[in-house]
Amino acid sequence: MSGQGGEFTSHFSSQFNQELENLRSRVLAMGTVVEKQIGDAVTALATGNENMARSVIGGDLHVNQLEVYLDEECRRILARRQPAAGDLRLVFAVIKAVTDIERIGDSAKSVARMAIKLIEAKPTGTVPSLAHLGELVREMVQKAIGAFAGMDVNVALGVERADIAADDEYRSVMRALTTRMTEDPKAIDWALNLILAARALERAGDHAKNISEYLIYLVQGKDVRHVSLEDRERQVQDRASRQSTQPADEPRNT
Amino acid sequence: MDGPIVNAPLRPDVGATSIAEETVKAEVRELSFFYGSGMQALKSVSMSLAENKVTALIGPSGCGKSTLLRCFNRMHDLYPGNRYDGEIIIHPDGVNVLGPDVDPIEMRMRMSMVFQKPNPFPKSIYENVAYGLRVRGVKRAGLIDEQVERALTDSALWGEVKDRLQDQAYNLSGGQQQRLCIARALAVEPEILLFDEPTSALDPIATASIEELIAELRNRVTILIVTHNMQQAARVSDYTAFMYLGELVEFGDADDFFTNPKQKRTEDYITGRYG
Numbered sequence: 182m183s184g185q186g187g188e189f190t191s192h193f194s195s196q197f198n199q200e201l202e203n204l205r206s207r208v209l210a211m212g213t214v215v216e217k218q219i220g221d222a223v224t225a226l227a228t229g230n231e232n233m234a235r236s237v238i239g240g241d242l243h244v245n246q247l248e249v250y251l252d253e254e255c256r257r258i259l260a261r262r263q264p265a266a267g268d269l270r271l272v273f274a275v276i277k278a279v280t281d282i283e284r285i286g287d288s289a290k291s292v293a294r295m296a297i298k299l300i301e302a303k304p305t306g307t308v309p310s311l312a313h314l315g316e317l318v319r320e321m322v323q324k325a326i327g328a329f330a331g332m333d334v335n336v337a338l339g340v341e342r343a344d345i346a347a348d349d350e351y352r353s354v355m356r357a358l359t360t361r362m363t364e365d366p367k368a369i370d371w372a373l374n375l376i377l378a379a380r381a382l383e384r385a386g387d388h389a390k391n392i393s394e395y396l397i398y399l400v401q402g403k404d405v406r407h408v409s410l411e412d413r414e415r416q417v418q419d420r421a422s423r424q425s426t427q428p429a430d431e432p433r434n435t
Numbered sequence: 436m437d438g439p440i441v442n443a444p445l446r447p448d449v450g451a452t453s454i455a456e457e458t459v460k461a462e463v464r465e466l467s468f469f470y471g472s473g474m475q476a477l478k479s480v481s482m483s484l485a486e487n488k489v490t491a492l493i494g495p496s497g498c499g500k501s502t503l504l505r506c507f508n509r510m511h512d513l514y515p516g517n518r519y520d521g522e523i524i525i526h527p528d529g530v531n532v533l534g535p536d537v538d539p540i541e542m543r544m545r546m547s548m549v550f551q552k553p554n555p556f557p558k559s560i561y562e563n564v565a566y567g568l569r570v571r572g573v574k575r576a577g578l579i580d581e582q583v584e585r586a587l588t589d590s591a592l593w594g595e596v597k598d599r600l601q602d603q604a605y606n607l608s609g610g611q612q613q614r615l616c617i618a619r620a621l622a623v624e625p626e627i628l629l630f631d632e633p634t635s636a637l638d639p640i641a642t643a644s645i646e647e648l649i650a651e652l653r654n655r656v657t658i659l660i661v662t663h664n665m666q667q668a669a670r671v672s673d674y675t676a677f678m679y680l681g682e683l684v685e686f687g688d689a690d691d692f693f694t695n696p697k698q699k700r701t702e703d704y705i706t707g708r709y710g
Contacts, residue, residue, distance in 0.1 A: 197707065263666055265693050265705045402695030 197262055201271060204254055205329075208275050211247040211282050212326030212392075218244065218289035219322055219385060223315030226296040226378060234300075237293035244286035251279045267399075274399040278329070281388040281395075285322055288385035295378035302371035309357040309372075311379055317347045318382045321389035328396045334417050337393035341410055347386040354379045457485035460657040461507070461627060464522040466533075468502055471516025476502040478681040479521070484627070484674075486526075489649060489658040491672035491689070493665060495704070499681040500661045504629050507532060507659065508546045509539035525626070544571070547620030548629040552636050553612030555604035555619075560596050563604050563615055567623040582622055590618035591648050610641025617648065621656075628652065630660040634667065646671050665705055669693045677701045 218237050225234035255276045258264060264272050292315075299308075321343045328336035355376065362372045397405050397413075401420045405413045461484040468477040477499045484490050492500035502511075509532065511517040523532040525545065532542050555563050564583045573579055583600075587593040592614040596607070604615055613633060620628060630649070634642040649658060649671050662668050668675055669689065676686040677700070685692070685701040696702045 265665065265669065266696050266702045268706045269694060 197268075200254075200258055200262070201264075201268060204251070204258070204275055205271065207247065207251055207254070208278060208282070209326060209330050211244065211251065211279070212322070212329065214240070214244055214247065215282050215285045215289060216319060216322045216326060218286055219292070219315070219382075220319045222289040222292035222296065223312065223319065223382070225293055226299065226315070227310065227312045229296070229300050231297055231300050234293040234296040238290050241286050241290045244283060248279050248283040251275060255279075270399045270402060274395040277395045278392045281391045285385045285388045288381040288388070291381035292378045295374045295381075298374045299371055302374065304368065304371040306365065306368070307361070309354060309361060309375065311354060311375065311382065314347065314350045314354055314379060314382050317343060317350055318386045318389070321347060321386050325389040325392040325396070328393055332396070332400050334397050334400050334421060337396045338414055338417060340389055340393035341413065344386050344390045345410075347383065351379055351383040351386075457488065458526075459483045460486035460526055462522075462524045462526075463503070463506075464524065466503070466506065466519065466521030466523065468499075468506060468511070468520070469518045471514060476681055477506075480678075480681075480683045482676055482683055482686050484657055484659055486657050487654055488673040489653050489660060489671050490674045490676065491668035492659065492661045492676050492678060493663075493668045493704075494678035494684075496663075497680075498678040500676075500678050501631055502681075503678070504548075504631055504659060504661045507627065507629055508543045508548055509533070510548070512539050544623060545625055546627040546629055547623060547625040548631065549613070549616050549620055549633050551632040553609060553616050555607075555612050555615050558604060559601045560604050560607070560615060561600040564618050564622045567619060571623060583618075586618040586622040587615075589621050589652070590614045591644065591651075592618055608641070610637050610644060613637060613641065613645060614648065617645075621652075625656065627657045627659060630658065630662075632661055632663060635663060642667075677704060679704070 218240055221233050221240075222237045224230065225237060255272050258272055262268075321340050324336050324343070325340045328334070328340065358372045358376055358379070362369045391406075394404075394406050397403060397417055401417065403416060403420060405416065408416070463480055463482050465479045465481050466477055467475060467479050469475050480499070480503060482490075492503060494500050505511055506519060506523060511519070519533045521533070524530070525532055530537060532546075556566060558566070561583055564586050565579050568579050568582055573582070584593060584597075587596060592611060595611060596602075596615075604612060607615060613636075617628075617633075634645050637645065646667065649660070652658065653673070660668075660671065672689045674686065675689045675692040677684045677692075677696075677698070679700060685696060685698045687697070692701070693705065696705065702708075
């Protein structure tokens with residue numbers, strides 16, 4: 182402590198700081214891995230690249246290992262450091278986010294499995310494309326992880342808005358697939374696989390949205406789950422503007 | 436006891452609007468304190484104590500938290516040259532503890548203090564607890580017996596000492612001695628209990644038993660506790676205040692205080708990042 186003028190001027194560069202930084206960077210690394218998994222799974226589905234699909238399925242093991250490592254690290258920090266305030270929110274947000282990131286990995290694996298089944302089914306005629314839905318979801322995952330990296334609540338809010346577009350695209354894909362199955366009962370076999378793949382992508386988008394909600398909690402200490410998007414944007418922006426108009430050491434009211 | 440449902444003059448810039456829902460037992464109003472040397476240890480501190488709740492004061496050494504605690508029972512009067520500026524109002528009667536006409540002895544009867552190191556009198560266990568009652572003029576043996584038993588029960592010590600009440604207090608373990616001091620404080624039925632780092636000399640098990648006791652007592656008495664142990668403040672307090680260099684930096688509901696403090700200095704302190 183400086184002891185001068187009531188200011189805390191510098192921070193300890195402690196082991197604890199390194200542990201927290203390590204936690205954050207591992208989460209980002211795990212997020213980057215699943216973002217690539219989703220992208221590759223969607224490409225494998227669109228191009229019929231079986232090798233790529235198998236590589237996604239194999240890659241899920243690495244995601245699972247990262248999940249176990251991060252859970253263990255969070256447990257250790259809670260037990261040994263008893264984090265408080267922002268540190269506590271970081272550990273809490275990481276525990277929550279890791280589960281969602283792992284599930285995004287599972288979704289990528291499901292899409293890759295469906296890609297292989299689609300290759301084996303050899304569909305004829307027009308096959309509705311999941312490329313747009315896949316790209317929307319991959320971008321959501323990328324932005325949710327990016328928001329975590331930059332501690333940026335505006336990027337996180339962007340993910341929430343993107344989820345509406347992804348849900349719309351999901352419904353549109355489902356309509357196209359239903360129509361295709363009605364017109365041609367022989368298509369049902371492979372179209373069901375595409376329905377499951379679309380469902381997995383839609384779920385991955387929901388997980389990305391969850392991650393962005395944890396980020397808002399981490400930065401602002403505000404739980405925005407189960408709040409309408411409009412209310413959420415207003416709350417987040419109000420808080421952000423209050424924080425930016427007051428210097429860090431000036432009193433803040435809530 | 437019906438104190439006002441207040442509108443306490445909390446400084447608006449230190450947060451904590453939630454105490455407005457509580458009955459206020461005591462209000463510190465723009466309190467400054469100067470030691471005889473001229474050193475100013477408190478700088479216009481304002482905060483309220485909610486009735487039958489635990490309020491914890493935390494902060495680094497020399498921040499003024501113990502000085503503030505000791506203002507409540509006028510302990511600073513014991514040394515010449517010390518000077519108070521401001522008020523500490525106790526409800527429901529609205530008396531100013533620091534008023535020039537107020538008898539410090541009377542205030543100390545209304546507010547009992549438990550110190551860092553257990554400090555039983557060199558007397559029997561029974562006499563330690565009965566002492567305050569005798570000083571108050573209680574003479575009837577039956578009544579004293581009754582009060583001693585109740586105070587020892589309330590301090591979770593009765594079961595351990597009921598068969599050895601005439602033993603010397605010094606024969607008790609450190610944790611038991613501290614609970615005896617709490618019993619001694621409770622015997623005179625104070626309105627506010629002041630704890631000055633009550634567990635810093637105790638082992639973890641004795642510490643846990645004192646914290647358990649504080650949790651039980653909070654339903655009956657208003658508690659103000661100074662502690663160096665942040666986790667202890669997080670465990671026992673309903674409201675928490677962070678002091679630094681004689682100023683109150685932040686005061687608020689303990690749940691919010693330890694998960695989402697409003698002030699950067701509070702955040703830095705409770706996350707161990709001051710340097």
